[in-house]
Amino acid sequence: MAEKRVALVIGATGIVGGNMIRHLDSREDWQVIGLSRRQPYYESDATFISVDLSDPEECRSKLGELAHITHVFFAGYTDRPTWAEQDAPNLALLANPMDVIEPLSQNLQHVCLLQGTKAYGSQLGPFKSPAKESDPRHMPPNFYFSQQDYLIRASEGKSWSWSCVRPHAVCGYAVGIPMNLVSCIAVYATISKELGLPLRFPGSPITYSALYMATEAGLLSRAMEWAATTPACADQAFNVINGDYVRFENMWPKFAEFFDMETGPLQRIDLPLMMADKAPLWDEIVKKHDLVPNAYEDMAHWPFAQYIFNNEWDMMSDMTKCRTFGFLDFIDTEQMFLDQFAELRANRVIP
């Protein structure tokens, strides 16, 4: 019988960390400890420690007993206005807890780091796509590089290994996490419908027809467990996407159909600006349709949607490396959106 693995999931209330914990809960051979500032929004058998990871003192005092961790899954993130400003604080989120746990946990086997397509400069402008893990880095700074380099250095001569996973636009179950494309689209559609508008793509016409991709949160969880426990994956980075590519222009009519709306002609709007005054309308919709009361600002982070709908270049990562190493899971992305809209509806989050 295999020894029980002990996972430390850092960033337990994010969309990735939360889904990872729920995934590991469903597996028999894992004991799970979650770190986050907030209390989890989901039921779980995991132990949660509330800690401010940016504070090394607090990490020392609250994590000083964690001597039995075998696997670390890092999905923490702290937002800053620029990439240069993001670098040091995000490195600290990883280094502070690692500096405490790593010397204590003698059985540490693996640290799996969450990255993303921004490792390829997807946010900077047109980049080489489909991106492969072997592509050269872009000009720093990029906190993904700093975090990965930290793990490379820290694991040198040690018995544990590391891996990186690079999903794109993670979509899945989450509450109060507005950086979520599914709920952004669902809220945008619901509000448009309430106002008697057709479902118009609110971004750039070029983005509407560019290639895009996404990663379903459950698939990402399976990939992270796989990367963390497969010996061949030691010290490797992996793109993890659903495995297909989509264009918003192809999906948009299907979305409109789901919400029982017409597809409208394109109309580019500044979402943060135009959606700023819609909180009262959202509250009315919640009341009218007897929905679970969710605060407007917890439902959609409009700068995030604005960003996604205005990247005027193809967003593509190549999945060949993952497949070659043995991870063959895939998800139909268009169907994923429709399924997750349906889930929001079933949970009475949207009408």
Added chain:
Amino acid sequence: MTDRKVALVFGASGIIGRGFLRHLDGLNDWDIIGVMRNPPNFDTRAEHLAVDLTNRDECLAGLNNVPHVTHAFYTAYKDFPTWEAAAEPNTEMFKNTMDGLLANAPNLEHIQILQGAKYYGRHLGPYKTPSREDDPRHMPPSLYFGQEDYLREIQSGQPWSWSAVRPQAVCGLSIGNPLNLTSVLAVYAVISRELGLPLRWPGKPEAFHTIYQVTDYEILGKSMVWAATTPDCANEAFNITNGDVFRWDYMWEHVAGYFGMEVGPPQQINLAMMMADKEPLWNEIVEKFDLAPTPFDKAANWSFGDYAFASDWDVCMDTTKSRKAGFLDFIDTKDMFLQQFDELRDAKIIP
């Protein structure tokens, strides 16, 4: 009794038919009959059956010695000046063949037709990509529509089933069949190198950067057997590709690297026109490097190169449907090209 299967392959001397015979040669639960006008000039354990498929009477009479056939694979194609002009005669040829087959093959379990990305109008101009099997058809004519419609019609109420596979730009070593991107790339590179030129992109400048996709003949062969023998695939069409997509600007560096060349700036040329006078040079190369003599017109099909390198729109298909149905094979397209260059080198076709 055994469940031996008997394949009848129409068009067995074409690039796809020949590649498929090679694939079936390795499967010991299959007996093979190849329909082609002349006996095969390559090694195969396939029985040879000469039938002129354009001649209806010959089809009806000539297929009477195949009563034991269980699976028919239709890969035959008769060339015409335009794809549109090919539609009607190729549909007629298919009808002749099917009528002859069905009158003579009581053990028939499955008929498979070979289609391609042209089903989606890939050749006409920008079109909806990634293409899915249920996308609406383009304006007819297309031989694919004519053949598929006839197949659907005659299958109705019958105990046998049909399937269609849709690859894109099938690549594979098929000596004497130059309709193949691997051969075009290799011979173009070798000639450029001999002339002291860098490896220049000869296609449309925009096509250097658009999304493209190919299908390895071994993947195709596996998928054909899979679709023909998997009950869930009955009466369905499947896109079949390597599973990744690429841009030529990326691939070009690897092609140049293989041949020890520099990547030159793009220079659009009409290959069919510019390569027309290179036969003496090719013969010199063959002599100089002691190659197996391949006639120049059998070494590479330049018109096919011109066609493949001219898509200034994305060309790609979605393979989610075949993955869902259980076909998970894939190959890294870059590795495929390099392996096939190796095969050309080992066969002493190129230096």
